[in-house]
Amino acid sequence: MDKIDELATALSRLPGIGPRQAKRFVFHLLSVPAGERTKLAELIASLGQNVHQCPDCLRFYNGTTATLCNYCSDPRRDDSLLMLLEKDQDLAAVERAGTYKGRYFVLGGVLTLTGKGAIREKDLNRVLEKRLQGGLKEIVLALSATSEGEHTADHIRILLAPYRDLVKTSVLGRGLSTGSELEYSDAETLRAALMNRKET
Numbered sequence: 606m607d608k609i610d611e612l613a614t615a616l617s618r619l620p621g622i623g624p625r626q627a628k629r630f631v632f633h634l635l636s637v638p639a640g641e642r643t644k645l646a647e648l649i650a651s652l653g654q655n656v657h658q659c660p661d662c663l664r665f666y667n668g669t670t671a672t673l674c675n676y677c678s679d680p681r682r683d684d685s686l687l688m689l690l691e692k693d694q695d696l697a698a699v700e701r702a703g704t705y706k707g708r709y710f711v712l713g714g715v716l717t718l719t720g721k722g723a724i725r726e727k728d729l730n731r732v733l734e735k736r737l738q739g740g741l742k743e744i745v746l747a748l749s750a751t752s753e754g755e756h757t758a759d760h761i762r763i764l765l766a767p768y769r770d771l772v773k774t775s776v777l778g779r780g781l782s783t784g785s786e787l788e789y790s791d792a793e794t795l796r797a798a799l800m801n802r803k804e805t
């Protein structure tokens with residue numbers, strides 16, 4: 606494979622990037638000064654040294670040492686609530702809304718209807734056990750109001766079945782319109798969806 610195709614193939618593995626768009630990126634990169642390409646390559650290469658994954662919520666955060674993130678280490682946050690989200694950007698949207706003060710867990714994806722995709726099930730079990738010992742009372746399923754989000758929520762309800770007597774599960778209220786992604790929801794909508802969450 607030539608170098609153009611090789612890079613295009615690598616870029617097309619990024620979420621939301623198709624083969625044609627990947628090719629456009631490659632030709633754009635060929636048109637810019639070599640220094641810009643080098644800078645981009647360095648930023649990608651150093652990402653792992655400057656960004657860490659929190660062992661409790663599994664979100665990525667800026668920092669040079671691997672410890673608990675600021676949300677997981679903050680003693681003022683409510684240990685009785687655990688919100689499960691699809692991705693880091695959704696967590697950022699909930700933080701922007703500013704009303705939720707519980708703990709988080711980032712699933713790292715959704716399950717598609719065709720059985721593709723993966724969520725961090727093993728980590729979820731590990732973190733759940735730990736949170737249950739810390740006084741967890743409610744799990745908030747904060748997934749996008751899409752068919753994949755619903756499908757993932759159904760799967761999580763099955764995973765949580767053994768804990769049903771220990772902890773209740775709720776879903777966001779339908780302030781979120783059908784098909785809407787959490788990441789792009791405005792703060793007001795998210796606050797309403799959180800306040801109107803329903804036990805499931």
Ligand SMILES: [Zn+2]
Pocket residue numbers: 659660661662663664673674675676677678
């Ligand atoms: Zn964390």
